[in-house]
Amino acid sequence: EPEVTQTPSHQVTQMGQEVILRCVPISNHLYFYWYRQILGQKVEFLVSFYNNEISEKSEIFDDQFSVERPDGSNFTLKIRSTKLEDSAMYFCASKREQRAPEAFFGQGTRLTVV
Amino acid sequence: DAKTTQPPSMDCAEGRAANLPCNHSTISGNEYVYWYRQIHSQGPQYIIHGLKNNETNEMASLIITEDRKSSTLILPHATLRDTAVYYCIVRGQDTGNQFYFGTGTSLTVIP
Numbered sequence: 750e751p752e753v754t755q756t757p758s759h760q761v762t763q764m765g766q767e768v769i770l771r772c773v774p775i776s777n778h779l780y781f782y783w784y785r786q787i788l789g790q791k792v793e794f795l796v797s798f799y800n801n802e803i804s805e806k807s808e809i810f811d812d813q814f815s816v817e818r819p820d821g822s823n824f825t826l827k828i829r830s831t832k833l834e835d836s837a838m839y840f841c842a843s844k845r846e847q848r849a850p851e852a853f854f855g856q857g858t859r860l861t862v863v
Numbered sequence: 864d865a866k867t868t869q870p871p872s873m874d875c876a877e878g879r880a881a882n883l884p885c886n887h888s889t890i891s892g893n894e895y896v897y898w899y900r901q902i903h904s905q906g907p908q909y910i911i912h913g914l915k916n917n918e919t920n921e922m923a924s925l926i927i928t929e930d931r932k933s934s935t936l937i938l939p940h941a942t943l944r945d946t947a948v949y950y951c952i953v954r955g956q957d958t959g960n961q962f963y964f965g966t967g968t969s970l971t972v973i974p
Binding site for chain 1: 895897901904905906907908909912950956961962963964965966
């Protein structure tokens, strides 16, 4: 069964450093997403991406964040200057089309900012 | 998107049916009911969705009341691997891209 894969599974970084979280969505999917979940809290939407541009973003997704689809397979989330409060689980998801009910989520990257 | 209300936690004996309720009294006519679950910090997993008819797939059944103000997700024979947080989400098919995950119901399946 096709799946969304995320790397690395765990990333530790120092405050102020840049991190790039990587995702490989399912190959025939067109809509891509990043969500995050701070430990013990809700899963929160960050951004959606379609046709090589951001289609929607939340208030959390400020200028420190950016997304990119550098080639036909990878989808990345960059945090420019990490803060302690960026420590969370980051989930990538993809959907075949906008109306598709099922979003496929990856297993997540646990980001720890120290 | 309409707001949903779910009990914070439930227990279910292994092998029995787990019935997870969800209230969505402000649902509008074009909004669907979706269920996802999250097993211990893994990525959320789609379970089932419906508009007004009851739905069944290999994972679960979804029962939606006639007035559509509430629904119940049924896991017919719960196993220990069904222990997870279950999210009921109401949204239109074409309204935005994201799913809003609330606090869900933490289901514990007891041996």
